[in-house]
Amino acid sequence: MKHDIEKVYFTEEMIQNRVKELGAQLSADYKGKNPLLVGVLKGSFIFLADLARQMDIHCEIEFITVSSYGAGTETSGKVTMTKALGSVVENRHVIIVEDILDTGLTLEFLRNYLLDLKPASLKICTMLDKPSRRRVPIKADYVGYECVDAFYVGYGLDYAGNYRNLPYIGSLKPEIYS
Ligand code: IMP
Numbered sequence: 001m002k003h004d005i006e007k008v009y010f011t012e013e014m015i016q017n018r019v020k021e022l023g024a025q026l027s028a029d030y031k032g033k034n035p036l037l038v039g040v041l042k043g044s045f046i047f048l049a050d051l052a053r054q055m056d057i058h059c060e061i062e063f064i065t066v067s068s069y070g071a072g073t074e075t076s077g078k079v080t081m082t083k084a085l086g087s088v089v090e091n092r093h094v095i096i097v098e099d100i101l102d103t104g105l106t107l108e109f110l111r112n113y114l115l116d117l118k119p120a121s122l123k124i125c126t127m128l129d130k131p132s133r134r135r136v137p138i139k140a141d142y143v144g145y146e147c148v149d150a151f152y153v154g155y156g157l158d159y160a161g162n163y164r165n166l167p168y169i170g171s172l173k174p175e176i177y178s
Pocket of ligand 1: 040043068098099100101102103104105106107150151152153157158159
C-alpha cells in the first residue's frame with residue numbers, strides 16, 4: 001500500500017502532536033460542558049478515536065453518515081445522509097468532527113441539520129482544511145492542519161474505499177487513478 005504514495009504531507013508524528021494539542025484545547029474550552037462529539041463517517045473514525053483519547057473531560061460520542069463522493073476524487077455536489085443521529089442534540093454542546101473540509105458542502109448540510117435540532121452550541125473540528133476549494137462560506141473552529149489543493153489519503157481519508165488505515169496523510173501516485 002505504501003508504494004502507492006507519492007508524497008507524505010503530514011507524518012504520523014505531526015498528526016499525533018497536533019491531535020494532542022487539539023484535545024488539550026477542547027478539554028479547556030469544554031470543561032464542565034459534557035460535549036457531544038459527532039463524527040462524520042466514515043472518514044473521521046480514526047481522528048475522532050485519537051482526539052477523544054486526548055480529551056480529559058467527560059464527553060459523549062455519536063456518528064452520522066453522509067455521502068457525497070461515490071468512488072472518485074470529486075464531490076458529486078449532492079450530500080445525502082445515510083445514518084441519522086441516535087442521540088438527543090437539543091441543549092447539548094455539539095462538536096462536529098470531520099476528516100477534511102473541502103468544498104464545505106458536507107459541513108454546510110450537517111450544520112443546518114444539527115442547528116434544526118437546537119443544540120446549546122455547535123462547533124466544527126476538522127483534521128485538514130483545504131480553504132482554496134471552498135464553494136460555500138463555512139469555517140472550522142478547530143483545525144488540525146491547513147493544506148494545499150491535493151487529493152489526500154490516509155488517517156481515515158480514502159480513495160475508492162482504500163488507504164484509510166495509513167497512519168500518515170499523503171497523496172497518491174498519478175498512475176493509481178488511471
Ligand atoms: P466537502 O463536502 O467537499 O467539504 O467534502 C468533505 C468530504 O469529502 C470529506 O469528509 C471527505 O470524505 C471527502 N474529501 C474531500 N477531500 C478529500 C481528499 O483530499 N481525500 C479524501 N477525501 C476527501
